[in-house]
Amino acid sequence: EADIYQTPRYLVIGTGKKITLECSQTMGHDKMYWYQQDPGMELHLIHYSYGVNSTEKGDLSSESTVSRIRTEHFPLTLESARPSHTSQYLCASSERQGGADTQYFGPGTRLTVL
Amino acid sequence: QKEVEQNSGPLSVPEGAIASLNCTYSDRGSQSFFWYRQYSGKSPELIMFIYSNGDKEDGRFTAQLNKASQYVSLLIRDSQPSDSATYLCAVNYLDSNYQLIWGAGTKLIIKP
Numbered sequence: 001e002a003d004i005y006q007t008p009r010y011l012v013i014g015t016g017k018k019i020t021l022e023c024s025q026t027m028g029h030d031k032m033y034w035y036q037q038d039p040g041m042e043l044h045l046i047h048y049s050y051g052v053n054s055t056e057k058g059d060l061s062s063e064s065t066v067s068r069i070r071t072e073h074f075p076l077t078l079e080s081a082r083p084s085h086t087s088q089y090l091c092a093s094s095e096r097q098g099g100a101d102t103q104y105f106g107p108g109t110r111l112t113v114l
Numbered sequence: 115q116k117e118v119e120q121n122s123g124p125l126s127v128p129e130g131a132i133a134s135l136n137c138t139y140s141d142r143g144s145q146s147f148f149w150y151r152q153y154s155g156k157s158p159e160l161i162m163f164i165y166s167n168g169d170k171e172d173g174r175f176t177a178q179l180n181k182a183s184q185y186v187s188l189l190i191r192d193s194q195p196s197d198s199a200t201y202l203c204a205v206n207y208l209d210s211n212y213q214l215i216w217g218a219g220t221k222l223i224i225k226p
Contacts, residue, residue, distance in 0.1 A: 042218040043158070043202070090157050099165055100146035101206055103214055105157040 003027060004106035006091050012112045013081055021076045021109045023091035032074040033103065035090040036060060043090070049074055081113040117142070118205050120217035129226050133190040137203030137217050140184070147186045148204040148214065149177055158202055161188070193224045 004025045013019055025032065034047040045058030049068040063085070064078050074093075078085055088110050094103040117140045127133040139147070146165050150158035162177050164170045164186070169178045176189040186205075190197055200221045204214040 039155075043216045045213065048213065097163075100148070100163050101214075102148070102160060102163060103204075104160065108157045 004091060004093055004104060006089075006106040006109050008109060009107060010110050010112075012114065014114050015080075015082055017081050019078050019081055019111070021089055021091075021111070023074045023076070023106055024072050025074075025093040025106075026072060027093065027095065028071060029093035029095050030071065031094045031101070032068070033092040033094070034058075034064075034066060034074070034076050035092065036062065037088045037090060039088070047076065081111075083113045085113050086111060117207075117215050118203055118217040120201075120203055120220045122218060123221040124223050125220055126223045126225055127193050129193060129195060129224055131193055133193045133197065133222055133224070135188040135190075135201050135203075135220050135222065136185050137187070138183075138185045139203075139205045142210075143208040144205050145208050146206045147177065147179060148206070149175075149186075149188045150202040150204065152200045152202055152219065154199075161201075190222075195224045195226050198222060198224045 007022045030051045032049045035043045036046050037043050044060035046060050046062040047066040049055045052068055055066050055068055064076050066076050068074055088108050090108045091106040092103045094101045119138045146163055148163040149161040151161050152158040162172050164177045174191045178187045200219040202219045203217040
């Protein structure tokens with residue numbers, strides 16, 4: 001099982017601010033993911049990475065960007081926060097178990113943009 | 115048609131009964147099937163996963179695959195109030211490059 005950390009856990013910020021949501025994992029997993037989830041709604045993949053210097057956009061169009069300079073670190077940045085960015089952001093990493101790629105989630109960051 | 119579909123619920127089950135949750139999927143050479151539990155305000159946590167070739171039991175939880183009808187089930191025996199949560203189904207398709215395709219989840223309520 002993975003140890004995945006996200007900071008901050010809660011963030012309230014004003015419109016137009018630049019923010020970075022941190023995600024780190026200690027298990028050496030190559031694959032990492034960012035999801036966005038509104039309360040009571042489904043998960044939406046916004047970014048993923050299959051290793052260092054590899055990043056891809058997910059299914060949900062997002063104004064955020066990500067980087068993967070180190071295996072354990074996968075930060076997500078919003079250059080100019082807007083109220084529409086208010087949501088829960090979940091980071092995950094995965095490992096191959098047998099024939100299945102199993103994802104493990106961090107605790108999430110709940111972002112509120114005023 | 116969505117690739118992974120779940121009834122949003124809520125599904126209400128009396129304490130001690132068997133809760134049965136279903137998830138239908140598209141036939142795209144599906145490889146493995148996952149069940150996650152998500153409490154309100156928390157992140158999803160893995161319950162179990164199965165491959166295309168068989169069912170699995172883990173404690174009070176059993177995952178079953180019905181290939182002919184293209185659905186996967188999660189059975190929870192001796193349901194407890196602490197099992198009240200949203201249950202997410204996810205499928206790893208052969209052509210999805212290891213990404214999980216997620217259902218929207220079924221909300222389960224266990225009534226004492």
